Amino acid sequence: VPRAWRTTHTLTWRQWEDADEWVVFHAGSGGLHLLNDSAARVLQVIEGQPHTLEALRARAVPGLAADPATLHDLLESLDRLGLIEPEGR
């Protein structure tokens, strides 16, 4: 059964109109990350509710290729940053 991804801690967001970028603050680690628009949208969907990769694909996040490999890589990156984790880890 594919596992759903969830955020690991409370996130705080900032975005300004001068660029298509977001800053996210991870209160658990004190880390601060710059995300492009599509990565931020995926993370915000997961923040709202845990999602599997398939469920995320079905959300058709704008700017993100439908290619599952791209989404998979993005999720891996967010996992490495400590922002998300698979449920049950």
Place this chain on the structure above:
Amino acid sequence: VTLGQLPARECSRRLAQQAIVLRLGPFTARIGSPLGDVAGSVRRLYHDFHVAPDDEGARFALSIEQPGSLRRYLRPQVQLVFEDALGPFEPLPRRLAPALVEWGLNWCIGNHGHEFLVIHAAALERGGRVLMLPAPPGSGKSTLCVALATRGWRLLSDEFTLVDPANGDIVPVPRPMALKNGSIEIMQQWAPHLVFGPEVIGTEGTRIAYARPPRDAVARASERARPGWIVMPRYGAEQAPATWRIPRGRALVMLADNAFNHTMQGQRGFELLAAIAETAPACRITYPDVQSAVDLVERFCSASAGGR
């Protein structure tokens, strides 16, 4: 009374007895050393600083001493003693004793000044707004800071931007300004009235000299200001003078990269940095000489409504 008002002999005697407490912006530091060159340098560089009463407790206490071993006769060294214990640095060659005062105070503020959000950036004020210069070593940050501090900007610090977590005010901590190698002569020509301490040769052969901070900056060290602009300088002899705007999100990440302790302040630390990025327009400049750097900064600060 200021340190410069103390007779040289009394200054040396009191330093040897660790009986000099200096007011350094929001901090007080008890400084001691039995070494004559340290006393001369401290008196010259901290000439306009107020000496707090001798019996006053100090926020930091540091002393520059020679290790008491036979080695002092073979290859003389000095060490930093912090709060009666050996400080964070390995013993250094004896010639570096005057600079060790500055490195020790930097270490105190960077590692112990946690009542503030501490950002590694020079800070200067004009019209109540602060220009922050966050940049890595070698970028020309200190040179540009000295240049601006002698052309109408009030020096808050050439090393630290201190942010009061209670209200986001930027708190001055003016101290001697560090210059290296060719920048020493460039600044001597740029501002002939600048007073320099002794030049020392660092462990990697770098020439280092400190300039006395402007008297006005020291006298106004309790006057706080609000964030105004962020400029990341990069010196390069072959660089054409140029300015690139930095989007606010990137400026926020850059501020965090240069902050010593924002993670210790948790969510509040993030909010403070974000408020600065929100308020203060940011840019990157490249420049081949000091005058063009000053011109670029002036143009950017005039064109962008700092802190609004």
